[in-house]
Amino acid sequence: MSTIRDDVRVTAPDAQGLDARLVVDRGSFRLDIALSAAPGDVVALLGPNGAGKTTALRALAGLVPLSAGHLRLDGTALERTPPESRPVGVVFQDYLLFPHLTALDNVAFGPRCLGASKTAARALAAEWLERMGLAAHAGAKPRRLSGGQAQRVAVARALATNPRLLLLDEPLAALDARTRLEVRAQLRRHLADFEAVAVLVTHDPLDAMVLADRLVVVEDGRIVQEGGPSDIARHPRTDYIAQLVGLNLxxxxxxxxxxxxxxxxxxxxxxxxxxxxxxxxxxxxxxxxxxxxxxxxxxxxxxxxxxxxxxxxxxxxxxxxxxxxxxxxxxxxxxxxxxxxxxxxxxxxxxxxxxxxxxx
Missing domain, CATH: 2.40.50.100 (RNA polymerase II/Efflux pump adaptor protein, barrel-sandwich hybrid domain)
Structure with missing residues (x-):
């Protein structure tokens, strides 16, 4: 588990990445997929509604227990580790910022939970807001932020704990088309600098193509195709993928x-x-x-x-x-x-x- 000291320096564990087989039984639905990624990789999970993408993300976060399989991050088994103790950052679709806290204190919340003093946590939060171009909005509460600003605060909050796995659930879905274009480009830059594993769930093929190094397409709880964005776009193997990338197949x-x-x-x-x-x-x-x-x-x-x-x-x-x-x-x-x-x-x-x- 990552620790944050008052000097705000964090030492990352040996980089080994993600190795998981996620098996989740929920009534008549069964998710059974294997995921692996090296540090620095951005993996996008794509699939129709009900395919199991969000279930997979919640299993990685520890919010849904595995029925079978394994989950290892940097060589450490996490199957029995509670969500709050996992070195995992999550950006939810609706961001879930604390409405009563300023942008600065929203970002500082994670480091505080990991034992940092208030001074150190707020210093780290200020640094992340600066990186996100939000230093001028540090004192603003969520209701005073635009959709794009709230999204960047949520990303900063997730990254401030120095996670070894970053999970993003439809991170751009709540944005209008113009804001989405700008924030997508900014998010791509931040993910390019992220040294651990990032897993993105999205319905938008453009988000996946721009943000991810590798696409994993899930249908009915199974992986039907995976590969680089250009390979997926040129060689779709199901009707869903063909429609996604705009091809007759x-x-x-x-x-x-x-x-x-x-x-x-x-x-x-x-x-x-x-x-x-x-x-x-x-x-x-x-x-x-x-x-x-x-x-x-x-x-x-x-x-x-x-x-x-x-x-x-x-x-x-x-x-x-x-x-x-x-x-x-x-x-x-x-x-x-x-x-x-x-x-x-x-x-x-x-x-x-x-x-x-x-x-x-």
Whole structure:
């Protein structure tokens, strides 16, 4: 356990990182995942609602007991260690700042609990507020802080105890879009300087891609894919991940340049593969036509029906059913010229060069 002396110097234990297998039984739901990370790593847990992400975070914090498995941090077993005695800092989704304390005393609370004198704890808190660019708000209570300022106070409070594991539960979810952009960049800088392990739970793929070194995708209490952000984005292995990163994803069997889908037609790709594969392409790769096109160089052509339309950023996303269910992005002008509406028949084309096939 970390200790804080009156001179505010803290000696970290030997750096070994996180080694955990988290098994939690809650009624009919069972979480069973393995997590490992070296000091300095930022790991993001992603997954749909009910996948088990928050349960995993609470198990790491000691707020939910393990049914089985193990939890070791820097070589020390923590399964039986109470939450308050773990070298773990937590930033909750709603921050949970003490409303009756100033920003300075909120940050000083953790060091005080670890035995630091009031003077030393407040000196350390002032240092952290300075790092967060909040020195001018040290005397403010939470109700006088903006969402971004409250978030940074919560991060400072978690870091002030010199944790060996930092847990962040949807740390940017409560912020508006403009504040989120600014605070995300600031949080990335602070995590880059953090010398222990950080685990982030988020629903936002951009938060995960920007903040994390490695993504762990959880569905139904199990890990379905993990890897670097670019690898996950280029090689999704479930429909949830494909939707998360904005790709059309299909599974089939390859024979050279042709992939015969498990359910649906064939897709022509540039890769030469054999056996089970995934094929992915972005909605922006899809070109729509009201009449069957002639003379097109696209190797892939399917007859589809518009199932729905929605605004997606500055474009229109068409949800298409029929021969091959897919999503297509087009400008509002193009959508108007095509007279798109639910039930309309369209032809979709995708060039082979815009598809990406990889082993399943």
């Amino acid at each position: 299909y599974r089939g069997r390859a024979d050279g340049h042709t992939v015969r889908l498990d359910t649906g037609p064939a897709i022509t790709t540039t890769e030469i593969l054999t056996g089970p594969v995934f094929v992915a392409f972005p909605p922006s790769a899809v070109t729509l036509h009201r009449d069957r096109p002639t003379g097109t160089s696209a190797r892939n052509l399917w007859r589809c029906e518009v199932a729905g339309l929605e605004t997606h950023g500055d474009q229109i996303r068409a949800d298409l059913g029929g021969e091959l269910p897919l999503a297509a992005d087009l400008t509002t002008v193009a959508a108007a010229e095509l007279d798109l509406h639910p039930g309309a028949t369209v032809w979709a084309t995708v060039k082979a060069t815009q598809t990406h096939a990889y082993p399943a």
